[in-house]
Amino acid sequence: MLRLSGLYRYPLKSAMAEPLREAQLDALGVAGDRRWMVVDAASGRFLTQRLLPQMTQLQARWQGAEQLRLSAPGMADLLVAVPGEQAELRGVTIWRDSLRVPDAGEAAARWLSQVLGRDCRLVQVSEARARQVDTAYAEVGDKVAFADGFPLLLIGQGSLDDLSRRVGRPLEMLRFRPNLVVEGAAPYAEDDWKRIRVGTLEFRVAKGCSRCIMTTLDPQTGERSADREPLTTLRGYRQREGEVYFGQNLIACGSGELALGMPVEVLE
Known part of the structure; x- marks a missing residue:
C-alpha cells in the first residue's frame, strides 16, 4: 500500500526544511510554504x-x-x-x-x-x-508563492533508495526539498502518475522536476559534494533534452488537511 511518509514545508525559500506531522493545504500549496x-x-x-x-x-x-x-x-x-x-x-x-x-x-x-x-x-x-503557474502545465488561476515553479513537489522513497544504491551511499531526502514523500511504490513509479489522492485530497501531477547544483549540497552542513553527486549519477540515467529529472511537481485540486500515514491512491 502507498502511504504518505514525509511532509515538509520551507517557510523561507532556500532555508532549512521544517518536518511536519500534519499540514493544511491552501491555494498556494502547504500553508506557509515558501x-x-x-x-x-x-x-x-x-x-x-x-x-x-x-x-x-x-x-x-x-x-x-x-x-x-x-x-x-x-x-x-x-x-x-x-x-x-x-x-x-x-x-x-x-x-x-x-x-x-x-x-x-x-x-x-x-x-x-x-x-x-x-x-x-x-x-x-x-x-x-502570488504568481500564475506556467499554463503549459496548469490551469489559469493555479498560483504559486516563491517556490521555483509549482506549489508542491512529490518524491517516492523508492526512487531515493534506488538513487542512493547507484551513488553508493545513503542520500538525504532533503537534498531534493520535497513537500510530500510517498513510500510503497517502485522506484520512479511517480513518473507515470497523472492524478493521485492523498487521504481525501486529489492532486494533478503537472510535470517532472528538473534538478540543479543544489542537490550536491549537504542539507545539514552546506558542504558541496566533491564528486558532484548525486547530480553526476542522475545525469547518467535521468537526463532528457539537457535537463535532469527527479520527483514530480503537483497541483492540489482544492484545500484540506494532510497527515503522515495517509493512504495514497493513484487515480490515473
Whole structure:
C-alpha cells in the first residue's frame, strides 16, 4: 500500500526544511510554504543556496500566522512580522517572473545581510500577489508563492533508495526539498502518475522536476559534494533534452488537511 511518509514545508525559500506531522493545504500549496524570500537589495533578484550555500544554515519558523522567527549560528533570533497593508512594495524577480511584494523592513534586512555577507532584503507574498503557474502545465488561476515553479513537489522513497544504491551511499531526502514523500511504490513509479489522492485530497501531477547544483549540497552542513553527486549519477540515467529529472511537481485540486500515514491512491 502507498502511504504518505514525509511532509515538509520551507517557510523561507532556500532555508532549512521544517518536518511536519500534519499540514493544511491552501491555494498556494502547504500553508506557509515558501511565503518568504531573500532578494538582492540592489536588483531584487531572488537568492538561493545555488549562490549562497550558507543558506542551508538559516532557519525560519512561523510563530502563529503573523510572525516569522529567523535563526542562524552565532546570531540572536529575530522575529519578523508579516508586512501590513502599508508596507513598502519591492520589485523582485524569480526566474522569469517579476512581481511587486511587501518588504519586511530594515531589521530583517540588516540581520540577513550580516548572516549572508551581502546586502539583501526579505520579502513576503500573499495569495493575492502570488504568481500564475506556467499554463503549459496548469490551469489559469493555479498560483504559486516563491517556490521555483509549482506549489508542491512529490518524491517516492523508492526512487531515493534506488538513487542512493547507484551513488553508493545513503542520500538525504532533503537534498531534493520535497513537500510530500510517498513510500510503497517502485522506484520512479511517480513518473507515470497523472492524478493521485492523498487521504481525501486529489492532486494533478503537472510535470517532472528538473534538478540543479543544489542537490550536491549537504542539507545539514552546506558542504558541496566533491564528486558532484548525486547530480553526476542522475545525469547518467535521468537526463532528457539537457535537463535532469527527479520527483514530480503537483497541483492540489482544492484545500484540506494532510497527515503522515495517509493512504495514497493513484487515480490515473
